Amino acid sequence: MPVYSSHRLRKGRYSEAGQVYLLTAVVLGREPIFSDFSTGRLLVNEFKQAERERSAQSLAWVVMPDHFHWLIELQNASLGELMRRTKSNAARAVNGNRQRNGPLWQTGYHDRAIRSEEDLLEVARYIVANPVRARLVKRVGDYPLWDAVWL
DSSP states (O other), X not given: OOEEOOTTSOTTOOEEXXXXXXXXXXXXXXXXXXXXXXXXXXXXXXXXXXXXXXSEEEEEEEEXXXXXXXXXXXXXXXXXXXXXXXXXXXXXXXXXXXXXXSOOBOSSOEEEEOOTXXXXXXXXXXXXXXXXXXXXXXXXXXXXXXXXXXX
């Protein structure tokens, strides 16, 4: 499996194909742009595009009003490539759809490699329960912008 590294990666950050990562990115100024379902679906389309390109396999994700959490198994891309492409394409789609200009995302992203001994199902449950913890809904099933392969 190839291991990608770059001077632009956070110290200690590495990209390894086959490794599972929890990725998080935040909207600039925490603007709740994804409160609108159709705008949130534009981001979801980019998650699906990453799968079609075989850059990553989505295991679980949630699109919150001002950020996203995405549990992936990295495939044929580095973390930097995957996130640059996803954030850039989502920004173009959102800006075009909402007739807005300028950056959509805060610079960078957060990643956490999931250790082999961690329970992926528990991590996925944590991700999809975000809307409940944020008091956006009472039950996970009431929130429209999430998915997990374990369904």
